[in-house]
Amino acid sequence: MAQDQKDQSGFALPAPQTSGANAVSAAAGSSSTTVTQTEAITSTTANVNVDTSSRDxxxxxxxxxxxxxxxxFxxxxxxxTLVAKRVPPNKANAAGWxxxxxxxxxxxGVVLSAVNPARFLAPLIVGPLAAIALVAVVLMLLSGRK
Incomplete structure (x- = not known):
């Protein structure tokens, strides 16, 4: 039973480090600070316009x-492979491209959705990428015929 209470206690952020007179007032209000910090983290993760870092x-x-x-390659x-199946080389090359x-x-599309799904899974980005992929696969199949 003690283990269940420990697992359900949740995650609490430590109080921010302060100096001097602020340390006394921070210690008195640490429980309200933890709630405020948790609410701030929750609101930033739900924000759709989160900026993607240049590192990502x-x-x-x-x-x-x-x-x-x-x-x-x-x-x-x-x-x-297509040339080995007796498809003319120019048609096989076009199918390869x-x-x-x-x-x-x-x-x-997959990499952009992994980098920032909130921003890059928008229909204005996914739609053209899907249309290009669909046209390319149709042209690949058509140009790969004998």
Whole structure:
């Protein structure tokens, strides 16, 4: 029973560090300060317009760069596979590039939604990326025919 009470006690933030005369008044009002800080944290996590840090964007950009390099090699492999299946080389190359565009648009959408879902999962961002991916996959399939 004691373990259940300990698990359900919640998370309490420590009182901020103050100096001199403020320390006495801070110690007296520490319980109200903890509630206020908890409410402030709750309100900031629910804020939709949270700014994305440049560090998160740089990490997302680095992930996209690595994925684009991988997709470039996948494009070549797909084109070579189509040529081995007797598809003309120019059509196979076009299908490979459409595969690259398809994979790139999907990965951009996934990385942006991981970086800041509140901002980048908006219909004005997801809609065009989905439309580009859909057009690219249709053109990839059409141009990959014999």
């Amino acid at each position: 964007l740089m990490i997302g950009g680095a992930i996209l760069l690595v994925l684009f390099i991988v997709f470039f 996948a494009r070549g492999a797909y084109a070579n 459409w595969l690259f565009v398809f994979l790139a648009s999907l990965s951009v």
